[in-house]
Amino acid sequence: MREEKKWLPIGLENFEKMIKDDYYYVDKTGLISELLRDGGLVNLFTRPRRFGKTLNMSMLEHFFSIEGD
Ligand SMILES: Nc1ncnc2c1ncn2[C@@H]1O[C@H](COP(=O)(O)OP(=O)(O)O)[C@@H](O)[C@H]1O
Ligand SMILES: [Mg+2]
Known part of the structure; x- marks a missing residue:
């Protein structure tokens, strides 16, 4: 049976709401380790615009x- 499609988070920029309400999310949490590894002071x-x-x-x-x- 086909899974129900998730909603696109149009205009949504709050991560908590996006996860809690189960919107379609392209996983970019790899940015966390990238920043911890190679991040600068700033x-x-x-x-x-609109790139997340x-x-x-x-x-x-x-x-x-x-x-x-
Ligand atoms: N990782 C993502 N997964 C799903 N949708 C995303 C993702 N990143 C951005 N979007 C979509 O693109 C829109 C614009 O993102 P936003 O963070 O406001 O961009 P920016 O601040 O760069 O202009 C969001 O409202 C959402 O609909
Ligand atoms: Mg912005």
Whole structure:
């Protein structure tokens, strides 16, 4: 039986809501280890608009935050 398709997170840039409400998410959590390994004191993300910069920041914020689960 075919699995039901997930919703696309159009306009959504809050990582927690995206995961909790089970939206379609392209896994970019590899960025965490990349930053821990090669990150500088300051990191500049140069990408065009709508490339997921804000969502990635939200993902990092939730990973490194000591609050929540
Ligand atoms: N990893 C992802 N998985 C699924 N959708 C994504 C992903 N990254 C971005 N998107 C989609 O693209 C939109 C734009 O992302 P956003 O973080 O606001 O981009 P930027 O800040 O670079 O302009 C989001 O609202 C979401 O719909
Ligand atoms: Mg943005």
